[in-house]
Amino acid sequence: MDTVLKKVFTDTGSVTLFITRFFKEVFRPPFEFKEFFRQCYSIGYKSFPLVAITGFIMGLVLTIQTRPTLAEFGAESWLPGMVALSLIREISPVITALICAGKISSGIGAELGSMKVTEQIDAMEVSAINPYKYLVVTRVLATTLMVPMLVVLADAIGILGGFAGINIHSDVTMYRYFSQVLASLDFIDILPATVKTIFFGFFIGMIGCYKGFTAANGTESVGKAANSAVVTASLAIFIIDMLAVQLTDIFFISK
Amino acid sequence: MIQTETYTKIQTGTDYPEPLKNIKAEPVINIKGLYKSFEKNTDILKGIDLTVKKGENLVVLGKSGSGKSVLIKCLVGLVTADRGEIEVFDTDITKLNNQQLNTIRVRIGFLFQNSALYDSMTVRENLSFPLKRHSKKLSDKEVKDSITAALESVGLIEAIDKMPSELSGGMRKRIGLARTLILHPEIILYDEPTTGLDTITSREISELILSVQKKYKTTSIIITHDMACAKLTGDRLVILKDGVMVAEGSYDALEKSEDAWVRSFFI
Numbered sequence: 001m002d003t004v005l006k007k008v009f010t011d012t013g014s015v016t017l018f019i020t021r022f023f024k025e026v027f028r029p030p031f032e033f034k035e036f037f038r039q040c041y042s043i044g045y046k047s048f049p050l051v052a053i054t055g056f057i058m059g060l061v062l063t064i065q066t067r068p069t070l071a072e073f074g075a076e077s078w079l080p081g082m083v084a085l086s087l088i089r090e091i092s093p094v095i096t097a098l099i100c101a102g103k104i105s106s107g108i109g110a111e112l113g114s115m116k117v118t119e120q121i122d123a124m125e126v127s128a129i130n131p132y133k134y135l136v137v138t139r140v141l142a143t144t145l146m147v148p149m150l151v152v153l154a155d156a157i158g159i160l161g162g163f164a165g166i167n168i169h170s171d172v173t174m175y176r177y178f179s180q181v182l183a184s185l186d187f188i189d190i191l192p193a194t195v196k197t198i199f200f201g202f203f204i205g206m207i208g209c210y211k212g213f214t215a216a217n218g219t220e221s222v223g224k225a226a227n228s229a230v231v232t233a234s235l236a237i238f239i240i241d242m243l244a245v246q247l248t249d250i251f252f253i254s255k
Numbered sequence: 256m257i258q259t260e261t262y263t264k265i266q267t268g269t270d271y272p273e274p275l276k277n278i279k280a281e282p283v284i285n286i287k288g289l290y291k292s293f294e295k296n297t298d299i300l301k302g303i304d305l306t307v308k309k310g311e312n313l314v315v316l317g318k319s320g321s322g323k324s325v326l327i328k329c330l331v332g333l334v335t336a337d338r339g340e341i342e343v344f345d346t347d348i349t350k351l352n353n354q355q356l357n358t359i360r361v362r363i364g365f366l367f368q369n370s371a372l373y374d375s376m377t378v379r380e381n382l383s384f385p386l387k388r389h390s391k392k393l394s395d396k397e398v399k400d401s402i403t404a405a406l407e408s409v410g411l412i413e414a415i416d417k418m419p420s421e422l423s424g425g426m427r428k429r430i431g432l433a434r435t436l437i438l439h440p441e442i443i444l445y446d447e448p449t450t451g452l453d454t455i456t457s458r459e460i461s462e463l464i465l466s467v468q469k470k471y472k473t474t475s476i477i478i479t480h481d482m483a484c485a486k487l488t489g490d491r492l493v494i495l496k497d498g499v500m501v502a503e504g505s506y507d508a509l510e511k512s513e514d515a516w517v518r519s520f521f522i
Binding site: 030114115118123125126127128129 | 331332357361365371373388438
């Protein structure tokens with residue numbers, strides 16, 4: 001029991017120090033712009049096809065599944081608004097973040113874990129190059145910026161998928177569909193949902209980096225770091241989502 | 256190579272072979288009472304006292320787990336010492352913060368056992384990466400010239416645009432050494448430079464260590480199990496046993512040691 005408690009406290013302290021170090025390093029020069037843009041390309045641009053396909057399917061499936069129920073109540077005309085609200089408020093941010101946790105967080109965990117095991121991180125350290133700044137700060141900033149952008153793109157493509165879904169059984173023009181979508185959306189629907197994706201992005205990057213940076217020696221630990229990064233990041237996404245929904249409810253909806 | 260050869264008494268309290276020659280040069284590394292332990296209170300280093308003089312090639316021998324790698328990692332702050340003093344260029348690095356330590360680190364090169372080349376970068380980028388960070392005023396031409404010079408000194412200019420994955424073990428070691436040389440270090444630490452290489456390539460790497468030392472007038476600490484490398488490169492050898500320095504002397508002196516355990520390294 002003592003050992004378990006000790007490990008919990010040690011790990012908590014270690015994670016806290018790792019995150020605190022990010023805020024110390026992020027504003028301190030030198031700034032690694034080149035590496036930051038390289039990571040944005042790798043994290044954002046290369047994840048876009050996967051996010052786009054998933055987003056389209058989400059919108060399409062949601063529309064097809066929901067249509068019969070709404071049709072029963074003669075409320076088919078609410079379909080565009082309902083699909084848009086569901087996607088923007090909840091489905092798109094969470095599903096996109098989970099995809100990013102699987103692709104990006106595990107990738108970062110494996111990459112940094114492999115660098116740790118092969119002493120590449122030590123090589124930076126002995127060359128008087130700050131590996132945390134070069135490897136962690138750039139990746140965390142890139143995920144914090146790119147995940148919200150991917151979510152916005154997934155929202156748009158998901159709504160387009162909804163349009164395709166509606167047109168399987170009906171004949172709705174794009175103008176009419178998007179008019180109904182925009183009419184059903186408020187600023188309050190978009191802002192909290194987008195803000196929470198910034199936190200999703202931050203923790204996806206941070207967890208991947210932490211798991212990789214603290215990987216033990218040995219090749220086995222690289223796989224463990226990647227796996228653990230996905231599991232922890234996915235759990236973190238659900239916890240952040242729960243908190244975000246509660247806070248949104250308290251500050252915006254309840255009023 | 257150090258030519259002056261007058262021995263002085265060193266350590267251990269055992270009747271190990273003839274003590275070391277007193278080299279008439281200023282010490283650049285001076286370790287006093289160095290202790291390091293990891294988990295479960297297992298001491299890896301138990302009171303190491305060691306001085307390395309300018310221009311000297313010191314070879315550290317010992318069984319696996321005897322603390323050799325930990326010793327040189329302490330010298331660059333990769334591992335923090337529990338107790339003791341580590342003076343490098345007359346500065347006790349155990350008392351420095353990370354920023355201060357970096358001013359010492361740029362004067363020390365470290366060749367890792369597996370070369371530790373950055374996988375995602377070409378050979379050119381591997382070499383320019385530390386150079387551009389520490390010499391920001393260099394023009395592109397100067398950077399290019401430095402990379403060419405470093406690669407020429409290890410005889411691998413043709414590998415400049417290759418990725419590390421395209422290089423053999425020996426080539427990786429050479430490129431690792433070129434990356435180390437690009438910042439013109441005064442001290443180079445070699446962590447098992449010939450491990451995993453065939454006999455011929457091992458000899459080539461050992462000869463390269465010597466030629467680098469002659470060309471750049473560096474001081475070297477070489478951790479190795481390879482006795483051919485130790486014989487060729489070492490001005491002085493020290494042997495570690497369970498974190499304690501048990502023998503010190505020239506290759507020839509230690510080879511004739513009265514202690515059977517020490518002699519067993521030379522069989």
